[in-house]
Amino acid sequence: MALSALNAAWLIARKDLTIEFRTRTAFLSALVFALMAIVIFYFSWDPTAIPAGDLAPGVMWVIFTFSGLLGLHRSFGIEQQDRAIDGLLGAPVAREAIYLGKALANLVFVVGIQMVAIPAVALFYNVSVISVAPALAAIALLAAVGLVAVGTLFGSMAVNTRLAELLLPVLSLPFFVPVVVPAAQATAKLLNGRPIAEVDGWLRLLGAFDIVFVTVCMLAFPYTIEE
Amino acid sequence: MTAIEAHGLTRAFGRRMAVDGVDLSIASGDCMAIFGPNGAGKTTLLRLLGGLLKPSAGTATIGGVRIPSGDEGRGAVGVIAHATMLYGALSGRENVEFAARLHGVRNYRDAATAALDKMHVLDRASAPVRALSRGMQQRVAIARAIVHAPSVILLDEPFTGLDYAGASALTVLLGTLRVGGAALVLVTHNIAEGLAIATHASIMREGRFARSEKRASIDADRYQSEYRELVSHGT
Numbered sequence: 001m002a003l004s005a006l007n008a009a010w011l012i013a014r015k016d017l018t019i020e021f022r023t024r025t026a027f028l029s030a031l032v033f034a035l036m037a038i039v040i041f042y043f044s045w046d047p048t049a050i051p052a053g054d055l056a057p058g059v060m061w062v063i064f065t066f067s068g069l070l071g072l073h074r075s076f077g078i079e080q081q082d083r084a085i086d087g088l089l090g091a092p093v094a095r096e097a098i099y100l101g102k103a104l105a106n107l108v109f110v111v112g113i114q115m116v117a118i119p120a121v122a123l124f125y126n127v128s129v130i131s132v133a134p135a136l137a138a139i140a141l142l143a144a145v146g147l148v149a150v151g152t153l154f155g156s157m158a159v160n161t162r163l164a165e166l167l168l169p170v171l172s173l174p175f176f177v178p179v180v181v182p183a184a185q186a187t188a189k190l191l192n193g194r195p196i197a198e199v200d201g202w203l204r205l206l207g208a209f210d211i212v213f214v215t216v217c218m219l220a221f222p223y224t225i226e227e
Numbered sequence: 228m229t230a231i232e233a234h235g236l237t238r239a240f241g242r243r244m245a246v247d248g249v250d251l252s253i254a255s256g257d258c259m260a261i262f263g264p265n266g267a268g269k270t271t272l273l274r275l276l277g278g279l280l281k282p283s284a285g286t287a288t289i290g291g292v293r294i295p296s297g298d299e300g301r302g303a304v305g306v307i308a309h310a311t312m313l314y315g316a317l318s319g320r321e322n323v324e325f326a327a328r329l330h331g332v333r334n335y336r337d338a339a340t341a342a343l344d345k346m347h348v349l350d351r352a353s354a355p356v357r358a359l360s361r362g363m364q365q366r367v368a369i370a371r372a373i374v375h376a377p378s379v380i381l382l383d384e385p386f387t388g389l390d391y392a393g394a395s396a397l398t399v400l401l402g403t404l405r406v407g408g409a410a411l412v413l414v415t416h417n418i419a420e421g422l423a424i425a426t427h428a429s430i431m432r433e434g435r436f437a438r439s440e441k442r443a444s445i446d447a448d449r450y451q452s453e454y455r456e457l458v459s460h461g462t
Contacts, residue, residue, distance in 0.1 A: 003331045011328055019316045022355075083310035086279050087371070091329035092302030226295070227280050 005100065008093035012101025017108055019078055026074035027112060030067035034117045037063050042124045052125040057187035060121050061180050064114060064140075065147065065173075071109035072151035073168050075102050076159035085225075095222035103152040103214075110144040132190040135199060139186045142206035146179035149213040157224045175213075182206050230255045230379050230410035231276060235285035238271050245271040247434035248285065253427070255378065258401070258411035260421030260442075263431035264458045269414040270309070272431070273381045276412065277306045289379050302330055305377035307385045311368035315357030319348060319367040322356060323374050330375035342370035347396050361388040369397060373404065380404060382413045386420060398424065418451050430457055 003011070020027060041059045079085035088098055118140065122129045129136055151172050158167040186202035231253040238246040246268045253259050263269050274280040276287055278295035287294050290303050306312070313322045323342055327335035343349045346366040356364055365388045372380065380401075386394050401411060401424055415421045422428060422442060428450070429439040437457055 003329065008329060011325070015314070015317070015325055018321075019314055022316045078314065078316075081315060082313055083308065084312050084314050086277075086306065086308065086310070087312040087326060088329070089279050090277055090301055090304060090306050091326070092331065093329055 003093055003097075005094050005097040008091075008097035009100035009104060012088070012098060013104035013108070016075065016078070016102065016105035020071075020074070020105070020109065026071045027109065030070040030109075030113050031116060033070065034063045034067045034113055035120060037066075038117070038120050038124050045125075051192075052127050053192040054188065056121050056125040056127050056191055057184050059125070060117065060187060061143075061184045063117050063121075064110065064143070065176055065180055066169075067113050067117070068106075068110045068144075068147050068151060069169055069172065071113075072106055072148070072155045072172070073158070073165060075106050075152065076155045077164075080159055089225065095225055096218050098225065099152060099156075099218050099221035102156070103148050103217075106148040106152050106155075107144055110148055111141065114140045114144065127191050129191070132196070135190055135196050135203075136187065138203060139183055139190070139199070139206065142203065142210055143179050143183035145210045146206065146213050147176055149210065149217045150175040150179075153217040153221055153224065156221065178209050179206065179213075182209075228255045229253070229291075230257075231287070231289055231412065233276070233285065233287040236272070236275055236282055236287055237284040238268075238275055238280060239283045244268075244434045246275060246282075249434075249436060251429075251436075251439075253410045253412065255408045255410050256405055257426045258405055258413060258424050259427040259429060260413045260415065260425035261429050261431050262415065262418055262421060262454060263437075267431040268434040269431050270383055271434075273306070273308070273383050273412060273414055276379075277301075277304050277381050279306070302375070303378045305372035305375065305380045306383075307369055307372045307380070308383045309387065311356075311364045313356045313364060313368055313371065316355060318353050318355055319343060319359065319363075319370070320352040322367060323352075323371045326371045327374040332375050335374075338374050338376075339370070342374040343367070345373070345396070345400050346370045347392065362390050362393050365389055366393050366396070369400070373400070377409065379410050380412070382411060382415075384415055385413070386415070386417070418454055419447065422447050422450065430454055432458065 045055055154168055154171040158164045161167050182202040182205045186199040189199050229252055233249055233251045236246055236249040249272060261269050275282055278301040281295055320339055323339040324335050327338045332338045343352045346369050348363060348366040351359060351363055356367060385397060389397060405411060413421055413424060425442045427441055428445060430437045
């Protein structure tokens with residue numbers, strides 16, 4: 001009896017998260033990178049020249065973008081060791097389900113980084129995020145979906161190349177821009193105390209990008225994974 | 228009943244033809260051993276039959292289902308390859324259960340236990356795969372490949388890394404699977420090993436079958452020398 005695509009995706013995501021939970025290689029690397037970046041930005045910051053509310057959103061989204069890449073690279077890296085990917089490709093599951101499973105695990109990874117990094121940024125830059133927490137969480141989640149949708153696709157393409165570590169950011173970053181720009185803009189407005197109604201447009205834009213990116217990347221995925 | 232059928236199966240990598248117009252037909256319960264030198268196209272042929280590679284031309288069907296397009300066709304195949312296809316951070320049991328669940332096996336726990344037991348690796352099943360020796364990993368990989376009771380099993384040098392006990396367990400297992408109606412395709416360099424299991428034997432060279440015959444008509448000693456001559460002639 002063949003598995004439904006959603007069940008297969010959930011199974012693959014759970015497997016990836018179990019492996020990451022046991023090895024913690026990518027998450028710890030991403031976390032160390034995130035905290036290092038926060039500290040470096042903090043010590044190079046002149047609070048008298050730039051208000052915290054203007055700098056913190058940029059710091060946040062630089063961190064999410066680059067630390068997310070570490071997890072995205074690892075996602076298909078674990079499949080290449082001992083050609084475990086052949087086990088997935090040989091199973092009677094739709095290629096799209098493999099993409100969804102990988103993307104779901106990557107989403108949990110990026111959201112995990114965000115859950116540590118957002119409070120850390122708030123602490124270092126002394127910005128209040130509690131009052132805008134639901135809206136900020138919505139921005140972070142919507143942007144994470146977009147980043148992961150694109151990054152998972154390019155991760156599968158890059159992993160078979162000799163310069164995978166270089167190729168993944170080169171391919172992904174231009175496609176991250178439409179997600180990171182509205183996310184950073186919306187975050188800046190929230191942290192500067194603007195009303196939530198002002199970020200509504202950015203949220204809709206992020207939602208639209210997510211729908212387009214998830215759909216296009218899921219449809220393109222089978223062509224990148226099959227030899 | 229025909230389990231595997233291929234017509235004009237071809238796969239090119241750039242300008243090199245790894246598999247060049249192969250025709251084959253294997254019935255349920257048969258085992259075809261494929262011999263050949265390195266680079267003959269044996270592994271590529273197995274990957275094509277397993278739906279892991281797309282053919283450049285030609286067609287292949289597993290149980291009447293065309294591959295690689297049909298999920299159903301892939302589900303009927305078990306692949307044992309050079310690489311173990313296992314996740315090092317997961318235990319042997321977790322790897323086998325994961326494969327069983329991907330193949331939609333209902334009682335995946337029982338199926339995994341049975342498969343691991345057949346390969347005499349049940350007592351080490353809870354250890355992470357990366358902590359196992361190469362031979363034990365190969366046993367787990369074989370358990371992973373058979374856990375969903377496939378009707379077609381593709382074996383690429385399956386005895387690699389196995390000790391005597393592991394090789395014996397595999398030989399017994401393959402015999403049982405054949406009797407149960409599974410069709411086997413075995414790629415190996417070891418002619419004695421291959422002929423011990425096979426019902427049909429083929430020699431592959433430069434992407435094509437240079438000769439194919441029934442095992443019953445083969446004299447093992449003469450076949451070895453003829454194989455060496457055929458292979459050295461082509462190099």
